[in-house]
Each structure stands twice: as C-alpha cells, then as structure tokens.
Amino acid sequence: MLEVLHRNAAVASFLKSDPIGSARTGATPNTVIHRQGKSAVRWFHPSVPATAAPVVIVMPLINTWTVWDLLPGRSVVERLLEAGVPVYLVDWGRPGKEDAARPLSDYADVLLGRVFDRVRRHAASQAYPQGLDAIGYCVGGTFLAVHLALHPEQVGRAAFVCTPIDFHQSGRLATWASPSDFPLDAIVDNLGNYPADMMRSSFRWLRPSGVTRKWVSLWEHAEDPAFQQLWAALEQWNDDNVDFPGETYREYVRRCYFDNALVAGGWQVGNRPVSLANVKVPALSVAAAQDHIVPPPAAHALASCWGGPVETVTINGGHVGVSVGRKLPATLIAWLRA
Amino acid sequence: MARSDGSQMATEMYEAWEKSMTTWWDQVLESPAFLKSMGSGVTQQVQGRRAYEDAVDTTLEKFHLPTRADLTRVARITSLLEDRLLSLEDRLLALEDRLVASEKATLQARIDAGEARLAAEDRLAAIEDRLIAIAEKLGSTLEEPTARPRRGRKEG
Structure with a gap:
C-alpha cells in the first residue's frame, strides 16, 4: 500500500512540473525550403554525408508533423x-x-506536385544521390497514394506507414463513417472545416479505455524519467x-469511407482517374499490429490494388506507438537501402 | 522497481475492469442506436456552433467591427493570390528549365560545330598535303624528260 501511495505522489509531483506544456518536440534542425499557404516543406540538416536518394515524407493533415520527430532518440x-538518407517533410x-473551400485536388495533386518539384530542385543543388523516394504516414499516405495514381512517375519507390487504403476495413471508424448516420454535409456546411476539437474527441471515443490506460501507464512508470x-x-x-x-x-470521407474508392475505383481527381494500378514503382506497406485506427488489413490492402510490387510488414505497436518506436525507422532504412 | 503485492493487485484490478469496460464499450459504440444518436448529436452540435458564430458576427457588425467572415474572406483572397503567384513561379521555373536546356543545347551545338570545323580543317590540311604531294610528284614528272636521257636514242 505504501508503494501505491509513493507512486501517486511521484505522478502528482511529475504533473505539477507542467511536463506536457514544456515538452519540446520537433527539435531536429531543419530549414523551410518552400511554403505554400499554411504548408511548408522542411529540409532536415544532414548529420552524415548522404548515401541514399532523398526521401519526401508526407504527414497526415489531421495532426502536426512532430510525431515523426518527437524527441531525440525517438525520431524517425x-x-x-x-x-545517410536526406529527409524532406511536408508539414501541412x-x-x-x-x-x-480548397478541394482535395489542391492538396493531393497541385500542392504535392509542387512539393516534389521544389524538393527535386533543392536536392540537385545539394548534389544528393540521384532519384527521389516518398513515405506517407496515415492520411498523408492516402494523399500520397492519390498523388502517385495521378503522377505515377513522380518517385522511384513509395512507402506507406499505417495508411488506410481499404477504408471499409478500418474497424470502428468505418462503422461510424456510414453515409446514413455520419452527418458529413452538416459538419462542412455549418462549420467550414472539420474542427480539431471534434476530431480529438472522436479519436478519444474510438477507444474510451485509452483515456484511463494512459494514466495507468504513467502511474506504472512513475519512477521512469525516460x-x-x-x-x-x-x-x-x-x-x-x-482543423x-x-x-x-468532404471529398475524403465521401470517396474513401463512403465509397471505398481507392479499392473499388470510380474516383476522379481533376478529371483524371485515381487508379493505384497505374503506379508501377515498388511499394512498402507498414502496418501496426495493434492499430485501432488503421488495422493491418486496411493498410495491407495496398498489395491488392497497387500496380507494382508491394512488400508488407507488420510491426508490434499501435497507430502512434510505431512512430516513436525503434522498429519503424529500422524497417524503412532497410527497405530504402535494399 | 519490483512490484509490491498492493501495486500488483491494483494493476490486476484495473486490467479486469478495463477488459469488462472494453467489452461494454464495444457493444455500445457500434450499436445502431448509438450511431443514430451520434449523428443527430453531432448535427445539433454543429448547428449550435454555427448559430453562435453567426451571432458573434452579427454583434461585431453592429459595432462596425470586422467579423470573422470578413477576415476569412480577406485571408481567402490572399490565399488565392498566393496560389496564382505560385502558379506563375511554376511557369517561370519551367521557362528557366527550358532556357537552361536550350543554353545547354546551344553550347553543345557550338562545341559540335567547333569540333566539326577542326575536323574539316584537319581534312583540308590532309587534302592540301596530298595536293602538295601530287603537285610535287607532277612537277618532278614534268621535269623528268629533260633530266632523263631519252629512250631509244643512242648518243653518238
């Protein structure tokens, strides 16, 4: 019982120091090489000479990019x-x-197209090894997939991490996002954007036990500063x-969740068909075994609709956990070096 | 740190509770009744937010202050202008690429022309050498009859 009290005191003292507010994420030195609207392309300063082609990381539009550069030692x-992989990252x-009012084509077609163009120019000025690869995380991967379907020659290889492709296998999110129950038009028509606080609350409701679980984890590690x-x-x-x-x-939910168009087909962006079968470059699909947002079948469905060879890897962990673990970067590096 | 019985018991109790709650939540959160009420709840929430935002805008208008909608309109115009500027930048960069490519092609053509000229000069020089050689040969052939004794005639 004394130990329980001791842990309670340790947690209380930790929380008193405002650890959440003072956490310093995204600390790897970088320079913005291109801006368009709110988005930016961050070029990370190399720590060793480049030995591989540069890679463009496309982050999801629903969070900040820092989860892939959370803390020193916990950063993809x-x-x-x-x-030795030169890194460019799309920060939306x-x-x-x-x-x-921006349509999905603005992000997945025009903005990403410009990103690849500017990265290619910058990489040439740095005399990096030839070629360009891309990695998409979560919804960022979905946007990357749409972009590559429209521009199949854009990159040499593409990796998709916890990326939903078969949205009808997205577990509870797929159940919730049903055309008959989810008030998609009411949200967009009334609020313009899908607000961040609603998104946060829906993610919490997705797995209510997660809210208590995180406090229990903190309590269990009450004396583990790392x-x-x-x-x-x-x-x-x-x-x-x-936001x-x-x-x-509206287009993302309608086409992906309602119509499952990446798998079923019939989606057009800017009057061009979005067909993943058109993309012939090698791809990697990485899924997290305990992912409740994008379960492995939803991610690995890439293999059935991609035009080129697809390697699938499943890593232990949850949707966010894999981003801060050590297995994901090792998997990506091995694949990029192959 | 090794766990005491108390801490172990607390963890086990939590895990049992979490398991039962997860099962319960799974049933609730995927039930048709929940989906229906979630849909109507979200609709009411967004309509309420919209009504609040409209009310704030109306109040600001009454005080002759810019509303959020005004600011959004201005920001949207700026954003569209930036899009046009970026499209122009795209075209300029494409033109620059074409210019560089054309400069490269021009340079290559000049190098090729220079090399061709050198080759032509070499060929001309070779032809000239051959002509000189032929001329010399011809000259010596023309001079030969005077220099050489005539055949068939015996000097008396």
Whole structure:
C-alpha cells in the first residue's frame, strides 16, 4: 500500500512540473525550403554525408508533423538522417477557415506536385544521390497514394506507414463513417472545416479505455524519467490536432469511407482517374499490429490494388506507438537501402 | 522497481475492469442506436456552433467591427493570390528549365560545330598535303624528260 501511495505522489509531483506544456518536440534542425499557404516543406540538416536518394515524407493533415520527430532518440527523421538518407517533410501547417473551400485536388495533386518539384530542385543543388523516394504516414499516405495514381512517375519507390487504403476495413471508424448516420454535409456546411476539437474527441471515443490506460501507464512508470518524458511529449502531440479543410474533408470521407474508392475505383481527381494500378514503382506497406485506427488489413490492402510490387510488414505497436518506436525507422532504412 | 503485492493487485484490478469496460464499450459504440444518436448529436452540435458564430458576427457588425467572415474572406483572397503567384513561379521555373536546356543545347551545338570545323580543317590540311604531294610528284614528272636521257636514242 505504501508503494501505491509513493507512486501517486511521484505522478502528482511529475504533473505539477507542467511536463506536457514544456515538452519540446520537433527539435531536429531543419530549414523551410518552400511554403505554400499554411504548408511548408522542411529540409532536415544532414548529420552524415548522404548515401541514399532523398526521401519526401508526407504527414497526415489531421495532426502536426512532430510525431515523426518527437524527441531525440525517438525520431524517425533523426534515424533516417543518421543512416545517410536526406529527409524532406511536408508539414501541412494549420489550415484556417480561408482554406475550407480548397478541394482535395489542391492538396493531393497541385500542392504535392509542387512539393516534389521544389524538393527535386533543392536536392540537385545539394548534389544528393540521384532519384527521389516518398513515405506517407496515415492520411498523408492516402494523399500520397492519390498523388502517385495521378503522377505515377513522380518517385522511384513509395512507402506507406499505417495508411488506410481499404477504408471499409478500418474497424470502428468505418462503422461510424456510414453515409446514413455520419452527418458529413452538416459538419462542412455549418462549420467550414472539420474542427480539431471534434476530431480529438472522436479519436478519444474510438477507444474510451485509452483515456484511463494512459494514466495507468504513467502511474506504472512513475519512477521512469525516460518514459515520463515520452508520455508528456505524446500527450502534447495528441492534444494538438489541426482543423481539416472542409471541402477536402468532404471529398475524403465521401470517396474513401463512403465509397471505398481507392479499392473499388470510380474516383476522379481533376478529371483524371485515381487508379493505384497505374503506379508501377515498388511499394512498402507498414502496418501496426495493434492499430485501432488503421488495422493491418486496411493498410495491407495496398498489395491488392497497387500496380507494382508491394512488400508488407507488420510491426508490434499501435497507430502512434510505431512512430516513436525503434522498429519503424529500422524497417524503412532497410527497405530504402535494399 | 519490483512490484509490491498492493501495486500488483491494483494493476490486476484495473486490467479486469478495463477488459469488462472494453467489452461494454464495444457493444455500445457500434450499436445502431448509438450511431443514430451520434449523428443527430453531432448535427445539433454543429448547428449550435454555427448559430453562435453567426451571432458573434452579427454583434461585431453592429459595432462596425470586422467579423470573422470578413477576415476569412480577406485571408481567402490572399490565399488565392498566393496560389496564382505560385502558379506563375511554376511557369517561370519551367521557362528557366527550358532556357537552361536550350543554353545547354546551344553550347553543345557550338562545341559540335567547333569540333566539326577542326575536323574539316584537319581534312583540308590532309587534302592540301596530298595536293602538295601530287603537285610535287607532277612537277618532278614534268621535269623528268629533260633530266632523263631519252629512250631509244643512242648518243653518238
């Protein structure tokens, strides 16, 4: 009983120090090489000479990018740089009401197209090894897939991490996002964007036990400073959703969740068909075994609709957990070096 | 840290509770009744937010202050202008690429022309050498009859 009280006191003292507010995420040195609207392309300063083609990381539009550079030693970006892979990252920024009318084609076609163009120019100026690869995480991967379907020659290889492809296998999210029950048009018509706080609350409701579980984990690691630091950084990131631009959200939910169009077909962006079968470059699909947002079948469905060879890897962990674990960067580096 | 019985018991109790709650939540959160009420609840929530935002805008208008809608409109115009600027930048970069490619092609053509000229000069020089050689040969052939004794005639 004394130990329980001791742990309670340790947790209380930890929380008193405002660990969530003071967590410093996204600390790997970088320079913005291109801006468009709220989004930016971040070029990370190399820590060793480049030995592989540069990679463009497309992050999801629903959170900040820092989860892939959460803390030193817990950063996918840092590990890629250490392995000699030049890293560029698409940071979508914080869309505002003025972005509500932007269609999905603005992000998945025009903006990403410009990103690849500017990265290619910058990489040439740095004399990096020839070629360009891409990695998409979560919804960022879905946007990357749509972009590559429209521009199949854009990259040499593409990796998709916890990326929903078969949305009808997305577990509870697929159940909730049913055309008959989910008031998609009411949200976009009334609010313009899908607000960050609603998104945060829906993710919490997705697995209500997660709310208590995180406190229990903190309590169990009451005397583990490394865990506490990671816990605080993840809490900060988790609470930092961004607004999803309305019209893009409407098309995304309608085409992906309602129609499952990446698998079923019939989706056109800018009058061009979105067909993953058109993309012949090698792809990697990484799924997290305990992912309740994008379960492995939803991610690995890539193998059945992609035009080129697809390697599938399932890593132990949850949707966010894999991003801060050590297995994901090792998997990506091995694949990029193959 | 090794766990005491108390802490172990607390963890086990929590895990049992979590398991039962998860099962319960799974039933609730995927039931048709929940989906229906979630849909109507979200609709009411967004309509309420919209009504609040409209009310705030109306109040600001009455005080002759810019409303959020005004600011959004201005920001949207700026954003569209930026899009146009970026499209122009795209076209400029494409033109620059074409210019660089054309400069490269021009340079290559000049190099090729220079090399062709050198080759032509070499060929001309070779032809000239051959002509000189032929001329010399011809000259010596023309001079030969005077220099050489005539055949068939014996000097008396």
